[in-house]
Amino acid sequence: MSLTDLFRQLSLLIGAPAVFLAGAGAVLIVVPRDWRAVLFGYALVNVMLSLLLSQVIPTEWALQQAIAGGLVAVMLFLSARQLRNPAAPQAGAAWPRMASLSPFRLLAVGLAGVTYAVVRDSIAFSLISPLFLDAVLWLCLIAALGLALHEEPLHAGLSLLTFVGAVQLIVFSLFQERMLVGIFQGGQVLLGLAIAYLVVAHGLAGATDAGAGSEPAAFPAKGGRA
Amino acid sequence: MIAGPLLLLGLLLVGAVAVYALRRVESLAALIAAGLSALLAIALWKLPLDAPAILAGRPVDMGRAFVSGGASLQITAASQAVLVFLFAMASATFILAWKTFQGRTFYPFGLLLLALWSIVVVLQPLTLTPYAVVLASVLSVFVIQAGRPGDTQGAWRQLLFPTLAVPFFTIAVWYISQAALNPDDQMPLRTAAWLLIGGFVLLLQPAPLHVALPAVARQAPPVVAAFLWAGGQAVTLYLLQRFLVTYPWLSEVVDSARWLLWLGILTALVGGALTATQRRLGRLTGYAALYDYGILIVALGLRGTAGLPTAIWLLITRTISLMTMATGAAALRHYMASDSFDDLRGAASRLPGAAIALLAGGFGLAGLPLTPQLASRWALLQLVSENDARWAWLLIIGALGVVIGVVRAGQACLGELRFARVEREPVSLTAIALLLILAGIVLGLFPQLLTDPVASVILPLSVLEP
Numbered sequence: 129m130s131l132t133d134l135f136r137q138l139s140l141l142i143g144a145p146a147v148f149l150a151g152a153g154a155v156l157i158v159v160p161r162d163w164r165a166v167l168f169g170y171a172l173v174n175v176m177l178s179l180l181l182s183q184v185i186p187t188e189w190a191l192q193q194a195i196a197g198g199l200v201a202v203m204l205f206l207s208a209r210q211l212r213n214p215a216a217p218q219a220g221a222a223w224p225r226m227a228s229l230s231p232f233r234l235l236a237v238g239l240a241g242v243t244y245a246v247v248r249d250s251i252a253f254s255l256i257s258p259l260f261l262d263a264v265l266w267l268c269l270i271a272a273l274g275l276a277l278h279e280e281p282l283h284a285g286l287s288l289l290t291f292v293g294a295v296q297l298i299v300f301s302l303f304q305e306r307m308l309v310g311i312f313q314g315g316q317v318l319l320g321l322a323i324a325y326l327v328v329a330h331g332l333a334g335a336t337d338a339g340a341g342s343e344p345a346a347f348p349a350k351g352g353r354a
Numbered sequence: 355m356i357a358g359p360l361l362l363l364g365l366l367l368v369g370a371v372a373v374y375a376l377r378r379v380e381s382l383a384a385l386i387a388a389g390l391s392a393l394l395a396i397a398l399w400k401l402p403l404d405a406p407a408i409l410a411g412r413p414v415d416m417g418r419a420f421v422s423g424g425a426s427l428q429i430t431a432a433s434q435a436v437l438v439f440l441f442a443m444a445s446a447t448f449i450l451a452w453k454t455f456q457g458r459t460f461y462p463f464g465l466l467l468l469a470l471w472s473i474v475v476v477l478q479p480l481t482l483t484p485y486a487v488v489l490a491s492v493l494s495v496f497v498i499q500a501g502r503p504g505d506t507q508g509a510w511r512q513l514l515f516p517t518l519a520v521p522f523f524t525i526a527v528w529y530i531s532q533a534a535l536n537p538d539d540q541m542p543l544r545t546a547a548w549l550l551i552g553g554f555v556l557l558l559q560p561a562p563l564h565v566a567l568p569a570v571a572r573q574a575p576p577v578v579a580a581f582l583w584a585g586g587q588a589v590t591l592y593l594l595q596r597f598l599v600t601y602p603w604l605s606e607v608v609d610s611a612r613w614l615l616w617l618g619i620l621t622a623l624v625g626g627a628l629t630a631t632q633r634r635l636g637r638l639t640g641y642a643a644l645y646d647y648g649i650l651i652v653a654l655g656l657r658g659t660a661g662l663p664t665a666i667w668l669l670i671t672r673t674i675s676l677m678t679m680a681t682g683a684a685a686l687r688h689y690m691a692s693d694s695f696d697d698l699r700g701a702a703s704r705l706p707g708a709a710i711a712l713l714a715g716g717f718g719l720a721g722l723p724l725t726p727q728l729a730s731r732w733a734l735l736q737l738v739s740e741n742d743a744r745w746a747w748l749l750i751i752g753a754l755g756v757v758i759g760v761v762r763a764g765q766a767c768l769g770e771l772r773f774a775r776v777e778r779e780p781v782s783l784t785a786i787a788l789l790l791i792l793a794g795i796v797l798g799l800f801p802q803l804l805t806d807p808v809a810s811v812i813l814p815l816s817v818l819e820p
Contacts, residue, residue, distance in 0.1 A: 255528075275514070281506055288517060295521040302528040307423060311485050315492075315520075322495040322513060332503035 135179070135187050142179045147263040150176035154270040157286045158277065159233045161226055163208045170286045171201050173267070177293045180263060185300045189309045193296065196313040200289065200320030204282065207324040211331035223331040224280045233277055240269050256301045267294035281330050285323030292316060355406060358416030359427035359476050362394060362437075366469040374462035384452030387461040388445045391468065395441035398434055419478075426478045431814035433475045436592050440475075440585055443673055444468050447581045450677060453783050454684035456575035457500040464581065467493055471589045480600055481530075483593055484516075484523040487557060490589075491516040494582055498574040508573030511566035512582070515556045522553030530601070540607070547607040550597060557590050560617040560651055561624035564644050568628075571640025576687065580680035583643050584673045591654055591665070595815060614655025615741070619748050622648025626752025629759035635683045635693035635712070638763055642679065642756050646672050646719045646727075649734065649749065656737050662815060664734050666808050671726040671797060672719070678790040679715025682708045685783055691773055695763065700771030702764075707784035709767040714791045716760030720753045726794040729801035 135142075141149070149172055156169025174197025182190035211223045244266055253261050267290055274287025296312055369390040373383045401407045403417030419428035429437065444464060451460050470490040474483050491513050498509040529546035533539070559566055570579050598604055605611065625645030632638040650672065653665035683693065685708030691697040702709040714725065721731030731753075739746040797803060 255525075279507065279510075281510060284510065288514065292517065292520070295524075298521065299524050302525070307425075308524075311482075315485065315488065318489065318492050319513075319517065322492045322509075326495065326499065326506045326509055329499050329501075329503050329509075330506045333505070 131187050131191060135182050135190075138179060141176075142183060143259065146176040146179045147259060147266075150180070150263055151266045151270070154267050154274075154290050155237055157283065157290060158270055158274040159230060159237055161224065161230060163204075163212075163224060163282060166283060166286060167201050167205060167208070170204075170289070171197065173290055173293060174198070174201075177296065180260065180297060181300055184260075184297075185304050185309065189306065192309060192313045193293070196316045196320075197289075197293075199317050200323075203320050203324040204286075204327060207327045207331075208282070210328060224282050224327075225330075226283075227279045228277055236273055236277060237270065240273050244269055256298055260297045260301060264294045264297050267291070281323055281326035285319075285326065289316060289319060289323070292319070355418065356409075356412060356414045357418040357420040357427075358401075358403075358414065358429045359472075360420045361409075361414055361416075362398075362429075362472055363427075363469050365390065365394065366465050366472070370462045370465040370469070373465060374459075377458040377462060380452060380458045380461075383458060383461045384448050387465055388448035388452075390465070391441045391445035391448065395438050395445060398429070398441065399438050403429060403431060403434060424479075425482055427473065427476045428478060429476055432811065435811035435814060436475050436588065437472060439588065439670070439673075440468060440471055443584055443677075444581070446677065447577060447584075450681055450684075450786065451575070451577045451581075453780075453786050454575075454577050454681055455688050456577045456684065457497075459500060460497050460575070460578050460581075463493060463497045464578075467497070467582075467585065471585055474589050474593060480596055481523065481527045483596075484520060484553065484557070487590065487593065488516045488520055490586065494586070497578050498570055498582070500575060500578070505573055508566070508569035508571075511569045515559050515563060515566060519553045519556035522549045522556065526550045526553065543603050544607050547601075547604050547610075550601075550604060551608055551610060551613060554590075554594055554597070555617070558587075558594070558617070558651065560621040560648065561644070562620075564621060564624065567644050567647070568637050568640035571643070572634065572636040576636065576639055576680040576684040577677070579639070580643070580676040583647070584676055587647060587650070588669055591650065591669075594654065595662075611655050614651055615745070618648045618651030618653075618655055619745055620648070621645075621651060622749050622752040624648075626755030628755070630755040630762075632759055632762075633695045635686060635695075635698070635763060638716075638759050639679055639683050642716055642719045642759065643676060645752050645756050646675070648752065649721075649731065652738060652745075652749070653734050656734075656741075660733075660737050663808055663812050664730060664737060666811055666815070667730040667804060668727070668734065670804060670807070671730050674726045674790065674794050674797065675715050675718030677715070678711050678718060678787070678794060681783075681787055681790060682710070682712030682715055684708075685779055685787070686712065686767070689777055689779065695766035697772060698763070698766040699769045700776070701767040703771065704776045705767075705779045707779055707787035709764065711787035711791060712767075713760060713764045714794060716756065716763065718794055720756040720760065722753075722757065724795055724798045726797035726801075728798050 153169040153172030153176065157166055160166060175194055178190050178194035181193055248265060251265065271287045271291035271294065275284055278284040278287065299308065369386065373387050376383045401416045406413045406415045416429055419426045448461060448464065467490055470486055470493060474486045477483050477486060494512050495509040498512055499506060526546040526549035529542040533542040533546065555563065570582065598610065622645050625641050625648055629638060629641040629645060632641060650665060650668050653661055653668050685705055686698060686701055687693040689705055690701055718725035718727050721727040735746045735749065738749065
């Protein structure tokens with residue numbers, strides 16, 4: 129089966145379902161604390177973005193988005209495994225340390241959803257299709273929320289990568305240039321490498337100032353940053 | 355015939371690999387990195403751009419373009435000046451980093467950063483250059499974190515804003531291409547101009563987007579932070595100048611000069627005010643550098659016949675002040691229990707060179723007499739006063755904040771040692787600190803020493819080729 133055939137088989141998804149799934153994936157990046165759910169969300173966003181991009185650029189180029197996203201996911205998976213390894217007890221169960229509680233983040237996403245519903249019709253951006261506009265709006269909104277809510281590099285980094293992914297829907301609607309595709313995908317992999325490095329550096333900081341419970345560092349220890 | 359940019363980038367990449375392999379022998383790695391940077395600075399300074407030269411028996415054409423896939427790298431008269439500045443600054447920084455224990459991974463990554471900054475400076479078309487800026491910010495994550503577990507805020511913030519700037523530039527390019535199709539319609543150019551301004555605000559990170567600067571100052575080794583500021587900010591401002599000269603409508607559609615002036619003054623004011631209130635050396639250095647950065651943005655905002663030379667002048671003198679202050683802060687941070695003012699008591703008795711360097715560098719950033727920045731600051735204040743005297747007073751208030759902060763840091767270093775086991779600073783460190791201070795005093799007393807170097811780059815910078 130050729131690549132084009134594969135995408136043809138998946139054509140049912142290309143369109144509104146892909147946007148819904150990408151949006152749900154973005155929510156998974158921001159809300160759960162569990163790193164596996166977060167990585168799953170990121171993978172979902174990337175596959176859906178790849179399907180959406182195949183509408184505006186050649187399929188082979190669009191597939192690179194999934195490959196780049198996959199490479200980033202593998203790097204982050206390896207970083208996470210390193211931190212969850214019993215041989216790295218300083219990270220232990222405290223990782224990832226969050227600055228907020230899951231219900232709060234869920235509430236924030238709910239409010240973002242209300243904002244999205246209110247502003248959606250008043251935003252006109254004729255450069256891209258309405259479907260892409262919906263996807264870009266929601267992904268950028270959730271990415272901005274992720275960047276605002278998270279200080280921890282795994283969640284914040286993936287929020288930034290989600291933003292870059294959403295931007296690609298605009299950029300590749302305007303330019304169908306091979307060099308630009310290469311720059312964006314290569315850039316995402318390098319960005320992923322830097323984020324994976326920061327994830328390890330942050331995770332190895334130790335769990336000594338973490339509290340008990342499912343959200344160990346929701347509140348700073350004495351002398352810690354709020 | 356070897357093209358100049360290819361030689362430059364090839365040597366930097368080979369040097370980075372070699373230095374990475376030798377990183378455990380720090381003195382050797384530092385000397386190689388410094389030697390290579392100095393060699394490249396001298397080669398760029400001495401070799402002509404308009405005629406081939408023989409280098410190690412091979413013909414080299416420094417001015418020849420290297421073209422690949424729609425993009426080209428070419429050293430012009432303007433970029434030559436910026437590259438000489440970058441390599442000379444890097445050469446001095448590698449030596450300082452070696453003597454102030456800044457981490458051994460800095461040398462290879464420093465060379466790679468130089469390679470990326472060089473690409474930003476010589477890359478055509480201009481619209482691709484922001485991507486190289488983002489790559490440089492990604493790479494700088496590794497030198498800021500320097501292998502230490504813990505706080506990642508500085509490295510993260512260094513990465514964040516340039517990445518957010520990318521879509522602004524990319525979409526602006528599309529509008530610019532649309533404007534060419536219908537020259538009568540001003541809307542595409544107006545939109546492109548606002549997008550470019552937005553992108554540059556994210557790249558320049560003036561106040562209130564300055565959050566990366568103090569975070570990097572707190573987290574990164576001080577000399578490494580000074581290297582990132584001196585090099586990165588110079589490259590970004592050069593990029594802005596390239597855009598302003600290449601797209602003259604950018605100044606016509608949006609009053610970019612006024613925007614830069616306001617942002618610069620706000621940055622200087624915020625930097626000065628926050629310097630006065632700090633209680634840690636890292637953040638003190640960061641906010642003092644922020645004040646100085648605001649001054650540089652103001653100088654670029656003035657533009658015109660006098661603004662540009664002042665900006666170049668400030669760029670050179672601020673680097674000396676930044677490096678002097680960073681050397682002092684790095685030594686104090688290394689030998690004392692922490693860089694908190696409470697833990698610095700008595701530092702002046704054991705680390706006199708470092709303490710004096712901190713004060714001299716800090717006063718230099720404030721633009722006090724007997725420092726390299728006095729003459730350039732005075733020139734800038736006169737230029738600003740011609741526009742509006744109140745702006746000059748705001749800049750002076752900012753300088754007062756820096757002076758207060760630095761005096762408080764100096765006071766913290768006095769008194770009796772809190773911890774008995776503090777080593778004395780090595781003679782080599784004292785010598786380097788005194789050398790920097792002396793260089794600053796000489797430039798403060800004889801600012802005309804910089805007249806020729808500044809004059810030689812004014813014309814190329816004001817008529818940059820697209």
